[in-house]
Amino acid sequence: MTTTLMVRITRLTPVAKGVVALELRSADGRELPAWxxxxxxxVHLAPGLTRQYSLCGDPADRSVWRIAxxxxxxxxxxxxxVHDRLSERDLIEVGEPRNHFPLLPAPRYLFLAGGIGITPILPMLAAAEAxxxxxxxxxxAASMPFRDELPADRRVTLHPEDECGRIDLxxxxxxxxxxxxxYCCGPEGMLRAVEEGCARWPGRPLRLERFTPAPAEGPDEAFEVELARSGRTLTVPAGRSILDVVEAAGVGVLSSCREGTCGTCETTVLAGAVDHRDTLLTAEERAADDTMFLCVSRSRGPRLVLDL
Structure with a gap:
């Protein structure tokens, strides 16, 4: 089981058309985990209904978290x-923060956000040291949350499509x-355009975060997984994930989203070639083939050896 804690919604407010922000405080009054x-x-909304949301408040303030x-x-x-069922004072269960989209040191940054994709980038602006x-x-403009919290200087440019057309990435x-x-976070069309643009203009390292699963690509064939610590070899048939097969065999693996976006089921790969289908790893991390996400990724060969 993953570590969870109970939090209370102490504020729930509209921050843009169709967007609400929730302030969350520990139900027992303690400090919240650092992030x-x-x-x-x-965020565990109901049985079988768990979603991942970026923290977009102040990391220095351990008394409150904010999501949108x-x-x-x-x-x-x-x-x-969230919009129809939750209210201020409600208690909800949340997991501890995880970060697969960290702010890395760099000589300069270009942040690109689309709509709700501003949420993970917002605290980066305050933390960036370059x-x-x-x-x-x-x-x-009305659909763009937190635009009023952004610095009013030349470092920030807003691109409401109805006023100035699509952004020329x-x-x-x-x-x-x-x-x-x-750094880029936004809808899939924007992310793919940025990926293609960075490929045309080398020397611009790219970090992406997707809120939805990447489109499925590649063959869906059967293969074997050897569980090095358990001493077992299992067959993963077409149409089933490694995570499903491993869980059915009684081997415990932490998991949450089951669609390659949260990072909970990350597992060390000891041998074999991985068909990476997550939205988290960089090109360099995929090339290393030493880790994978069991909920979506598969094997590019007949066998994988996992540290399970």
């Missing part, structure tokens, strides 16, 4: 539950010096 910019938490949730129509049920620039896109990337570390 760093880019971290997210699992955009209502998705249609969605998978999480955002509707020059930075933010370009924040949304369908309309390739032009932005082309004019930034090699070595600029690019």
């Amino acid at each position: 760093s910019p880019g971290a997210h938490v699992d 949730v955009r209502r998705e129509e249609p969605g998978r049920g999480g955002s509707q539950h 020059p930075w620039e933010l370009h924040y896109a949304g369908r309309t 390739d032009a932005l990337l082309s004019r930034h010096e090699p070595g600029t570390l690019v």
Whole structure:
């Protein structure tokens, strides 16, 4: 079981069209666990309904966490539950913060946010110790949460699509010096455009965070997994995940999202080639083939050896 704690919603307020912010405080009055910019938490909304939300408040303030949730129509049920069922004073269960999108040292930063994708980037702006620039896109100004909290200076440019058209990501990337570390969080179309742009303009290392699963790619064939610590070899058939097979065999693995976005089921790979299908690892981390997420990733060969 993952470590969880009870928190109380002490404030629930609209912060943009279709977006609410929740302030969470420990139910027993204790300090909340520490976190760093880019971290997210699992929020257990109801049995079988767990979602991950980025922390977007002040990491130095251990008395309160803040998350923001955009209502998705249609969605998978999480955002509707938050908007329709939760109220101030409600108690909810949350996990401890995890960070697969950390702010790394760099000579300069380019932050790119789309809509609710501003949430993990917001605390990075305050923590960055090098020059930075933010370009924040949304369908309309009214739909862009926390825009009033951003510094009112030349480092910040808002791009409401109804006023100035779509953001020219390739032009932005082309004019930034090699070595600029690019952080991007937003809708899938924006993320793919930034990935393609960084490939055209080398020397702009890229860190992405996705809120939804990446499109499934690659073959779905059977393979074997050897569990080194358990001394067992299991067959993972087409159509089933490693996580499902391992759990069915009675081997405990921590998990949460089951779609490659939260990082809970990360497992060390001792041998074999991984077909990475998560949204978390960088290209360099994938090339190393020493870790994987069991809920979505598969094998590129007949066998994997895992530290389980």
